[in-house]
Amino acid sequence: MSIVxxxxxxxxxxxxxxxxxxxxxxVVEKALQQSKKVLLFWYPKDFTFVCPTELHAFQNALPEFEKRNTIVIGASCDTAEVHFAWLNTAKDDGGIEGVTYDLLADSNRNLSRVLDILDVTRQTLNEETGLELIEGDFVTYRATY
Incomplete structure (x- = not known):
């Protein structure tokens, strides 16, 4: 499904x-209230071996996103409590300590289901996992990986 x-x-x-x-x-209200674009990226699960690399890469690129009037938000289907535990785990131990942008905790799967990026049979993010660029309340770009 194309949401662009x-x-x-x-x-x-x-x-x-x-x-x-x-x-x-x-996400829409935050974008509109702050008159900024939002780069929302999804990752499969907290405490996985590849995801911290991506989250730290977005953190390192935050100054460039800020120059481009863009807020970065990460998202997964984990709970807020699991996010907090991961945020407090050192990078050397596979954690994301030092990440400062918000993380959505879509544990009830409401947003991922509406965006059609959830494999409902396995309750995991499917191959359409990726990122969306939101400008105002419209999706203007989507990349999958």
Whole structure:
């Protein structure tokens, strides 16, 4: 399903920040309130061996995204509590300590289901896992990996 050119769903999802604050985050509202683009990327699961590399790469690139008026948000179907544990695990131990952008905790699968990136038979993110660039409330770009 192509979502480019469609409105991004206005759904509040649990999220976690690096300070351990759990909160509800609506990606569209955040983009509109801050007049910024949002780069939302999905990864399969916390504490996997490849994902920390990607999350640290986005962290290292944050200054460049900020220059381009873009907020970075990561997302998986883990809980906010698992995100917090991973955020507090050292990089050398496979953790993402030092990551400062918000992480969506779509543990109830509401957003991933609406975006059609969830393999409902296995309850995992499917091959369409990737990232979306949201400008205002429209998806303007999608990349999968």
């Amino acid at each position: 050119g469609t409105r991004f769903p206005s759904i509040a999802v649990k999220a976690m920040n690096d300070m351990g604050d759990a909160f509800e985050l609506n």
